[in-house]
Amino acid sequence: MTSITPCLWFDRNAEEAANFYAALLPDSRVDHVQRSPADYPNGKAGDAILVQFTLCGRPFQGLNGGPGNPFTQAVSFSIECADQAEVDRYWDALTADGGEPVACGWCRDRFGLSWQVVPRRMIELLADPDPGRARRAMEAMMGMVKLDVAALERAADGG
Secondary structure (H helix, E strand, O other): OOOOEEEEOOOOOOOHHHHHHHOOOOOOOOEEEOOOOOOOOOOOOOOOEEEEEEOOOEEEEEEEEEOOOOOOOEEEEEEEEOHHHHHHHHHHHHHOOOEEOOOEEEEEEEOOOEEEEEEEEHHHHHHHOOOOHHHHHHHHHOOOOOOHHHHHHHHOOOO
């Protein structure tokens, strides 16, 4: 069977990133680290050059390709969270140690990768059959950085 595995281009920290993500997300692990058998333009023999890892049961690769190709928000990962506690836990971990909040539930981790940390309740509110509730929830979300479930619900209810 043919398969597709996303490959993320890192400067020199693919192994560190894979270990961080695997420790953060459920059903995740580092599967294999391929080390360079010889010196190469961006590193030395023994450096990790390709890291195979699993995040939430899905395969990924991290390539230490060198500088010059930083991540952009054109590619991001979305984490659907069960509740505010989960939003807070993922948000705090992803924005720690050099990560940064962006807007509307988006943040960037210390490796430069963009994440959407989304409470399931927001998805439900935006799909509310009452267009007024959905609009108010959307307008509230647009003014937030980290998403706040209680504030989204208050806004949807007109408060």
